[in-house]
Amino acid sequence: MARYLLRRTAFLLGSLLAAAGLLFVLLRLLPGDPANALLSVGATPEQIAAARHQIGSDLPLPEQFWSWLAGLARLDLGTSFVSRLPVGPEIAARLVVTVPLTLLAFTLAVVVAVPVGFVAAWRSDRWYGLLLNGVSQLGIAVPVFWIGMLLVTVFALRLRVLPAGGFPRDDWADPARALTSLALPVVTIALVMSASLVRYVRSATLDVLGSDYLRTARALGSSFAGAMWRHGLRNAAVPVISILGIELATTFLGAVVVESVFTLPGLGTMLVEGIAEHDYPVIQGVLVVSTFAVLVIGFGADLAQRLVDPRLRAHVGGGRP
């Protein structure tokens, strides 16, 4: 396990470095010099040169990459062209919205999807099993922002029980108010996430229900619940956990779009604004933080899967992490 952990950590660090490199290269392919964005039309060549020097885009590319990496290591993500404020603290302020949104939506999705997926598989021949399966089929086809729009229309505009958008200026100073403003976005993301999660839980449960070991346990006198508890759940959990990591990353991504529906000051709206304003340090910073988050989530999911499934631990050091 120690050796695996070492290998997997080395792989994580390598991926972080490669992802940073890839982002850097892709963003240098952007048309035009970032310095132009700093200045209004009609700047003199001297002003442009000064601006280039200020943000360092007059240096050779390897040097730029190196200073950017060094900045990353010090958690310095540069300064926004538009607001002239450092990007790092701004991202931290935005994460106060995006992280709770993602985690709440993910938890709600798992809490809903696991029992629903189980019932959809266990009673796959009854009308309600078929109905649950049909609803999840429909759910994976619905755009997440449209669900958000419809929920706003019903609960904010018609019934007026929840706010249509925005987030308290003082963040979590009043937790009840902050939670109220996150209620609709959380439900929006959770609905869409649980639809796809139900399908994974259902298919994992179907595999277990049709397995020889469960039939043997039943033949040896175990009750259905006992056999499921002792043998079924753990086996069904393995594929589901591996998918949970991807789903958590997808929830985070869902947050990017849903924040725009509810005008939440999160990482997603920051990225959309950054792209609209050609604010390169902002785009770069948000993408670095989100990609790192996704890579770290994948790392965590791999470790969790090994803890649940002893078969994966048997081949120590073998195979790709």
Add this chain to the structure above:
Amino acid sequence: MRGRLTFTAGCVLVAAVLLVAAVSLVWLPYDPSDTTGGRLAPPGGEHLLGTDKLGRDLLTQLMVGARIALTVGIGSVLVGGLIGVTAGLLAGFATRWLDDVLSAALDIVIAFPTLLLAMLVVAAREASLGSAVLAIGLAMSGVVARLTRVLVKQVLTQDYITASRTSGTSWPRVVAEHVLPNIAPTLLVNLALQLGLAVLAEAALSYLGLGPPPPNASWGRLLQEAQATVLTAPTGAIAPGVLLVVLVVGVNLVADGLRDLADPTRRRSR
């Protein structure tokens, strides 16, 4: 035969959207940029589904939207499929170190969330039809490549490959005669699912204002524009969403049906 039923239902839904898109090429009720209809006219009368807040005919916009959704969906599957299958074949056949390098590269590409990668491409280029196709295609190529690699590795362990090689068949012929035909069914099912995801990704990009600009009416942008007037003109906020769901459900059903039809062992278990 659940597979056949699913497949037929999916084909009907997809065909309906295809038909709308085809008709939009030869006939539209109004010009897409005609704003003489009066703002937010209710459904019925001269404008069957009413007009939007700029006075454009909603039915016309929806018909053009079908074309855009299908163009971006199919275009990005072609881009993503071509890049993904090529990279996957390379990794599948590669010797150990090249396979390791390619697999690690794929893991990193896949770690970029699809929509973020697409937004990055749009930021690097400009919001246009081509950008959307390229962005979504590139973003899906990692997943396609990883699947292709796994499938190729599986096929290569089969005895008939060894037999074919031993009897002197060249690698290119082995790929054409044994590898591709054997991985094609699973790959096609996955590409069909990717088509549905691509349509949703285009809608999301357009909703965020990063999709194809006007006069390319995208369903995602129509929804974004209708959001402010959802109480006074609900049709505009509902119709594009319904069409998106119809198309994506249709594509998913076709994929599910194809999978059941291609794999006889799944037919009984469902």
